[in-house]
Amino acid sequence: MIKVKDISKRFGKVKAVDTISFEVQEQENLILLGTSGCGKTTTLKMLNRLIEPTSGSIFINGKNITDEQPETLRRGIGYVLQNNGLFPHYTVAENIAIVPQLLKWDKKKISDRTAELMEKLHLSSDYLHVYPNELSGGQQQRIGLARALISDPPVLLMDEPFGALDNVTRAAIHKEFKALDELKRKTIIMVTHDVQEAFELGDRICLMDQGKIVQSGTPADLLFKPTNKFVKDFLKDQRLQLEFKAMRLLDIWNLLPNHHKETHTSPLSAHTDLWTALEHFKFTDSETVCISKDKNELKTVGFEQLMSAFNQYKNKQGHE
């Protein structure tokens, strides 16, 4: 869907982005991850031509983006920024309606669509006529998201969208983000410097350093098949938690004992990640958890058995 080919950007002597290429599939969540100043924002802004590349080319649906008027291109791409960039002189409703106004939608269509989004984002319609500065940071960020989603663009660019939020609010928004059906249909490129966020929300991650992509792949690829020491070190601090999150029960299915016992609780899907399965022990008092694969295969395992399967899996990876 999106194809980035050998793009570079120089600001005077600074090589902000240095010959990078990547592809994003339809409905995929690609995360650009890296420390501050590594060129993530610059890369993102080249996709909607807020910045023009020094060299290289970008294709969306096979079409070179320079063939289109920048304004037209941008109206078809949602954009969410860290400091939300809401217009302080527009009400919430007016802010959300900016792109539809540019696209000349009629009033009814705008207000219907606004109401729909407000509901999906758990925002009360009372807020429609207040100004952004009367809202909390989390609410402002949701309005920013609504503004980007209103015209239902197929592509969404997000630059540290949750970076300005406190941890509690951020965790809540992450959960909503994953649950939102609107987003499931979209091709999303998101910038973050937060490793956890990247692992939680990304289908694939491009880890960047000094304007280059160091490794790109699934979260599991980065964890278990790091291409170099930089990648390993980058993930070191939160390694264990990341591994739990990156691994699905399916990955260790064969290492789990073949045992089943009837319980009242409904079984977890084998596509669930290990972290969630472990949390199961924390939140319910039961000593075992039931896992189902393809609806008909069932296994009931305890905490110890999960951990041992995890360790076996890792040892195997290490020897590969």
Next chain:
Amino acid sequence: MNEHQQTLLEFMQQQADKLAVQTMQHIGLTFISLFFAVLVGLPLGIIIARKRKLSGTVLGFAGILQTIPSIALLGFMIPLLGIGPKPAIVALLLYALLPIIRNTYTGITGIDAAVKEAAMAMGMSKWQILIKVELPLAMPVILAGIRTATVINVGVATLASFIAAGGLGEFIFGGISLNNTNMILAGAIPAALLAIIFDFLLSLVQKLNFRKLKRSSYALPVVLLLLSSFYFIPTAYGSKLTAGFTPEFMGRQDGNLGLESKYGLKIHTIVISDAVMYKAAYEKELDVISGYSTDGRLKAYGLVVLNDDKGIFPPYYAAPIVRDDALKKFPELEKTLNLLSGKINDSVMTDLNYRTDYLHQSPERVAKDFLVNHKLFKPARKSNEENIVRIGSKIFGEQYILANMYSMLIKGYTNYDVSTKTGLGGTKICFDALTNDQIDFYPEYTGTGLLAILQASAKTINEVTKNKDSTYNYVQREFKKQYQISWLKPIGFNNAYALMMREQQAKSLNIKTISNLKRYLNSK
């Protein structure tokens, strides 16, 4: 001065018509220029906010414009745009430019970068971003700039009267030259009130929230245009000839008032400063002007004096006036100053003035040449530092020449040292300096003493202006009595008020006297 002293309120009531016209003109001038300043300044501010490299140059230039003294700026305008409202509006516009450009620039550049980026990212064009985002968000700052510009303009617009553009300056500067406090206040108080009122109203607009601001920003240009149109309301006027009179002349019994009452002269009149009046007559912007009969520009610009056949202009014989205690302190002074007595007649003075005003010779050189030619010049003696005679002069060439002559005479004939304080504005400033012991003497004119300083009653004026000696005797007596100031012997010339026209025009219309002028104006 045994007449009832007129109060300010009485004056304002009596002059209500003029006050209304001047106030309207003042408001009109302020807002026409403001309107154009916004028209020029706003786009400039936007351009330099886009191309920041230009900002230093543009803001620097507008800043320099503001440091030019107002009078000088008005002066620069005359060769380019003549006299009247045009140059005044341009000058005011230039003053108003800096706050408007600067605030537009800071207003726009101060907008949160994330907001601008979001606007761009959503696919707004540059123009849409400007109209929907940048201008509304910068508006409170821009309005603050417009507010500053308005207050500046109300102030500077008082000077418009110097170049015949009207406004409350006519009262203010007329009052200063006529030594008439009521007149000064009748101009100054409304001007100050205008500044305060407009400042207050604009502060209200500035505080409006975004929603109301959106609505009122459409109303603003309309209000501006409406206020601007004030200027044109009073000027629907037709006449064959146009007269330009100084503010001083306008308010005097021996000036325009006398022309109206004794000659019944009715002519389309604009008020203009002495500094540009002669040139304007020469350039045919004006046909009749009020001038001084010894003015050098008379010769330079080919003008002739109309004969005052009904004798409304009292004699203006020049003589030094000295504080009595200064005469005592400097016993040699009277004798020395009287050396000049009887030496300069009208045509000599006109010629001397011509040299300074038109040939641009320095007053010092003109004074020295004259003294040498008349064998009065002696090189300066060694002076005795403690005895310093302070000479004053009003702010025009003739007075500078006389002050220089007196200075040379004192240095050559006595041991006193001299300091000169030239350019003390009009009569009021000079005379106040004399009575307050800031200067010891300055050259004054008998008519001025009688009318502007003593403010004699109409009856007295009628009596004593019949001939030059009775005027001189009267002012000499009264100055001694009221102010302990002595009039020394007259220098010889009579620098009276006079009406003048271009020689050629006067000839072709066959106008030689003021009565001729009136007859011509009345003929269809």
